[in-house]
Amino acid sequence: MLREALRYLLRHKITVFLTSLGIAVSISCILSVRFLSASVQTALEEKLDEFGMKTVTVDLFRKDGLPASFEEDLVRKGIVTMISSRTVKVSQIDGEMTAVYYAEPSFFDLTSLSLARGRFFTGADLDRKVCVIGSGIAENKKNVIRLGEEIRIENTAYEVIGILAEDSYDLNGVYDEAVIVPFEGRYPEGYVLMLSKEETEKSLADALGEYLDEKEFAIHTNADFQSSMRTVTDLVAGVLEWIARISLFVSAFGLMSVVYITGAARKKEWGIRKSAGAGKRDILVQLLMESGMIAAAGFLEGTILSYGWITVLSSLLGLPLFADWKELWEIGGMTVFFGILAGIVPAWRAANATVAECLEA
Amino acid sequence: MMRLIGVYKSFGGKDVLKDVSARVDPGDFIIVRGKSGSGKSTFLKILGGFLKADHGKILWKGEDIAGYKERERIVWRRENLGFVFQDLQLIPYLSAKENVCLPMVYQGMKQKDAQNRAERLLNMVGCGKVMNQDPKKLSGGEAQRAAIARALGNMPGLILCDEPTGSLDTQNAKTVMKLLKTVNRYRKTVIVVTHDSSLEQYGNRVWDIAEGRLKERC
Numbered sequence: 001m002l003r004e005a006l007r008y009l010l011r012h013k014i015t016v017f018l019t020s021l022g023i024a025v026s027i028s029c030i031l032s033v034r035f036l037s038a039s040v041q042t043a044l045e046e047k048l049d050e051f052g053m054k055t056v057t058v059d060l061f062r063k064d065g066l067p068a069s070f071e072e073d074l075v076r077k078g079i080v081t082m083i084s085s086r087t088v089k090v091s092q093i094d095g096e097m098t099a100v101y102y103a104e105p106s107f108f109d110l111t112s113l114s115l116a117r118g119r120f121f122t123g124a125d126l127d128r129k130v131c132v133i134g135s136g137i138a139e140n141k142k143n144v145i146r147l148g149e150e151i152r153i154e155n156t157a158y159e160v161i162g163i164l165a166e167d168s169y170d171l172n173g174v175y176d177e178a179v180i181v182p183f184e185g186r187y188p189e190g191y192v193l194m195l196s197k198e199e200t201e202k203s204l205a206d207a208l209g210e211y212l213d214e215k216e217f218a219i220h221t222n223a224d225f226q227s228s229m230r231t232v233t234d235l236v237a238g239v240l241e242w243i244a245r246i247s248l249f250v251s252a253f254g255l256m257s258v259v260y261i262t263g264a265a266r267k268k269e270w271g272i273r274k275s276a277g278a279g280k281r282d283i284l285v286q287l288l289m290e291s292g293m294i295a296a297a298g299f300l301e302g303t304i305l306s307y308g309w310i311t312v313l314s315s316l317l318g319l320p321l322f323a324d325w326k327e328l329w330e331i332g333g334m335t336v337f338f339g340i341l342a343g344i345v346p347a348w349r350a351a352n353a354t355v356a357e358c359l360e361a
Numbered sequence: 362m363m364r365l366i367g368v369y370k371s372f373g374g375k376d377v378l379k380d381v382s383a384r385v386d387p388g389d390f391i392i393v394r395g396k397s398g399s400g401k402s403t404f405l406k407i408l409g410g411f412l413k414a415d416h417g418k419i420l421w422k423g424e425d426i427a428g429y430k431e432r433e434r435i436v437w438r439r440e441n442l443g444f445v446f447q448d449l450q451l452i453p454y455l456s457a458k459e460n461v462c463l464p465m466v467y468q469g470m471k472q473k474d475a476q477n478r479a480e481r482l483l484n485m486v487g488c489g490k491v492m493n494q495d496p497k498k499l500s501g502g503e504a505q506r507a508a509i510a511r512a513l514g515n516m517p518g519l520i521l522c523d524e525p526t527g528s529l530d531t532q533n534a535k536t537v538m539k540l541l542k543t544v545n546r547y548r549k550t551v552i553v554v555t556h557d558s559s560l561e562q563y564g565n566r567v568w569d570i571a572e573g574r575l576k577e578r579c
Contacts, residue, residue: 007454276464276511279432
């Protein structure tokens with residue numbers, strides 16, 4: 001019976017191809033969403049890994065800050081190897097609202113930011129009005145800012161000593177439109193720090209607990225970023241995939257109508273088969289097989305289609321090509337299931353037609 | 362072998378068969394003649410269990426098959442019936458051999474055994490050379506002979522033919538009827554429904570159907 005179903009489909013290649021095309025497009029969408037979201041996620045995780053799992057940021061919610069000995073205490077106790085205070089303020093620079101980071105020289109070591117030109121500020125610059133600017137600030141629409149020039153932050157002039165490379169980023173985001181100046185003021189809003197090899201987020205929380213109440217600080221690790229990033233990509237991919245799944249469901253209706261029409265057009269064949277001794281089950285199984293095979297053909301077409309264009313897209317975007325064979329089987333199974341489901345009503349009708357009805361068609 | 366007792370069938374209030382009673386013996390070759398619309402095709406479909414009679418009994422080896430449920434009729438057809446259609450009805454996407462295999466496959470025979478028997482049958486009806494061809498590549502006569510081979514596939518006791526020569530030329534019609542006669546010699550009961558009087562010579566009995574009533578010619 002399987003061979004007969006296959007023979008029928010091979011004799012009607014164009015019908016099969018056109019019917020399965022709708023399914024192929026849906027499958028291609030599902031696979032593409034999965035491949036791309038997995039590739040983007042892998043790429044993001046690889047980038048986040050560059051910062052190392054030991055880089056941690058701490059946000060403080062206490063306005064009167066911490067004692068000056070706090071940073072030294074953490075280093076002395078061996079909990080952290082490096083620490084930099086970090087405060088972000090939005091200020092007007094040349095009429096544009098810009099994020100200004102107030103940080104210590106170690107901030108650059110902790111964030112792995114890279115320079116296009118100039119240098120980072122050091123301990124010797126802490127009392128000077130100097131700044132490092134993002135590439136977007138340096139080459140904005142109005143004018144080009146060069147090393148040694150001054151920019152005004154809240155009416156104070158700062159000398160530009162470094163310009164960050166394009167797309168410089170850390171766990172907090174991209175620094176193209178940011179300015180980093182030496183930390184000034186008493187109370188930082190937070191810290192960027194590097195945990196010692198043997199220390200964990202918990203030991204840091206315990207150490208912070210000596211100075212602060214539980215509600216007065218929050219620790220963000222690389223894993224937190226990875227997890228929230230994954231949540232966002234999963235959400236976007238999930239929504240897109242459901243849209244693709246709905247389109248697969250709609251294609252199944254297309255398949256249903258084709259099986260229905262071909263099933264009705266083949267009434268004489270059912271009559272011949274029934275007169276040769278075929279039972280309802282034989283007709284039902286044959287049509288369901290054909291319907292499932294059309295869906296499987298759609299799945300194959302969709303897989304080839306998506307593999308082709310994902311390969312091209314991956315190489316263009318520089319994303320890793322990601323394939324989960326288990327998922328592929330799952331989608332294939334789901335497609336064939338939909339195909340068989342779509343064939344049930346038309347197959348049932350064909351199987352239940354009487355021989356006399358079939359022969360008179 | 363088979364008896365019809367007081368069979369009635371009507372469609373939309375019009376009686377197509379009225380009080381039809383007849384007896385079919387093993388090895389009979391019966392020609393059923395009638396004009397178009399006389400009810401002869403309906404008669405054949407009732408004999409084959411494709412249509413249910415409104416009233417009356419159809420006894421097969423003493424058992425009333427008119428009261429069979431659909432499933433029982435399928436089994437009965439598989440075991441006892443071969444059917445030959447008028448318009449060369451072979452399934453177009455299967456080869457002649459695969460078409461002949463159908464009743465055997467539905468009977469549950471193994472594919473290889475079914476193929477062997479199909480080859481023998483096709484050789485017997487003179488279609489050995491075209492057994493792997495598609496039906497559309499066969500001539501009208503070859504296709505009808507292949508259809509007869511298919512009707513013999515399940516070794517039935519009863520072969521029903523609905524205008525088997527209706528779409529054939531005289532020469533092919535003769536060949537097909539001679540073939541049915543040969544089959545009949547193996548004690549297969551053959552019932553041929555036709556409007557063609559020239560086929561009467563092949564039967565040992567001739568029945569006439571007119572206005573729904575069946576009469577045997579003496």
